[in-house]
Amino acid sequence: xxLARGSSVSRPDVLSAVxxxxxxxxxxxxxxxxxxxxNLPLNGRYLFxxxxxxxxxxxxxxGERRHSWPQMVELAVVLLMIVVIAGHAVRTGIQTREAxxxxxxxxxxxxxxxxxxxxxxxxxxxxxxxxxxxxxxNYLTGRHAKMVPTKxxxxxxxxxNDNPYAAQITTLRDTLLQGNAYVVFVDNVDWRFxxxxxxxxxxxxxxxxxxxxxxGRIYGP
Numbered sequence: 001x002x003l004a005r006g007s008s009v010s011r012p013d014v015l016s017a018v019x020x021x022x023x024x025x026x027x028x029x030x031x032x033x034x035x036x037x038x039n040l041p042l043n044g045r046y047l048f049x050x051x052x053x054x055x056x057x058x059x060x061x062x063g064e065r066r067h068s069w070p071q072m073v074e075l076a077v078v079l080l081m082i083v084v085i086a087g088h089a090v091r092t093g094i095q096t097r098e099a100x101x102x103x104x105x106x107x108x109x110x111x112x113x114x115x116x117x118x119x120x121x122x123x124x125x126x127x128x129x130x131x132x133x134x135x136x137x138n139y140l141t142g143r144h145a146k147m148v149p150t151k152x153x154x155x156x157x158x159x160x161n162d163n164p165y166a167a168q169i170t171t172l173r174d175t176l177l178q179g180n181a182y183v184v185f186v187d188n189v190d191w192r193f194x195x196x197x198x199x200x201x202x203x204x205x206x207x208x209x210x211x212x213x214x215x216g217r218i219y220g221p
Contacts, residue, residue, distance in 0.1 A: 015060040023053035055084065106139045116186055116216030117141065123218075128181035130172060132198075133189040148172070148183060148201060154194040165196070169204050176205070176221035183207055183219040 026049055034042065062077050102108045111117065120129065121141045131137055134145035149168035152159050159165060175181045183205070185198045198217070201207055207219035 016057045019053040019056040019060075023050050023057070026050060026053070106136050110188065111136060111140060114140075114186075114188070114215055115213040116184065116218070119211050119213050119216075119218060120184055123182065124180065126180060128175060129184055130175075130181070131184040131186065132192055132195050133184070133186040136186060136189065137184065145184070147195065148185075149196045150194050151196050151200070152194055154192075169196075169201075172201075173205050173221070176207075181220075182210065184216065185219070186216045188215060 030042065030046060059077075059081065102110075103112070105111075117136065117140050120137055120143070123129070125143070127143075129137060129143060129145040130148050131145045132148055134147050137143055137145040149165055149172055150160070151165050172183070176183070183201060196204070202219070206221065208221065209217055210220045211218040
């Protein structure tokens with residue numbers, strides 16, 4: 001790839017520059033995102049693109065300088081590549097086997113055989129359901145469920161001024177008193193920190209237990 005007369009840039013150098021700059025911009029984006037959104041979990045899912053970019057940059061740079069390596073260094077780099085590829089293959093194989101045996105997400109046997117989900121499925125079809133796991137209930141039972149009241153917004157960490165917690169509790173309580181509505185708490189969902197807790201709703205909405213299952217509870221007014 002020629003830029004001007006008498007000068008050229010090799011493809012490995014171009015790859016290193018493109019992926020290196022992309023990783024730098026992506027990291028800058030992550031820093032900004034963490035400062036804008038409260039409680040952003042920086043786990044492997046977000047950092048995986050940086051890892052891939054690093055692999056491309058490192059091995060592209062090494063490949064560009066291959067002609068000047070001693071034989072021992074060249075062998076070491078080849079072994080390193082084999083270790084990286086083998087590690088990816090082993091990790092992919094383990095995850096594939098786990099997905100085949102246990103399912104992925106709500107398709108897993110823990111969810112399909114959940115006593116609380118089976119109990120919800122036995123409720124009358126026109127029942128209104130509020131839950132900390134409405135997505136699981138929607139997917140596994142085909143019923144429409146709504147989220148229980150939120151104490152603050154997940155992205156900002158502050159209460160919604162347009163729909164404060166007290167107003168949500170009033171709406172929930174009024175709906176329950178009209179009959180044929182329940183609140184369902186599922187133990188397997190513990191990552192929605194912004195929702196009112198089970199204890200909060202027992203006290204604030206005067207909930208009474210209707211059914212108690214090993215992995216959750218159904219409440220009424």
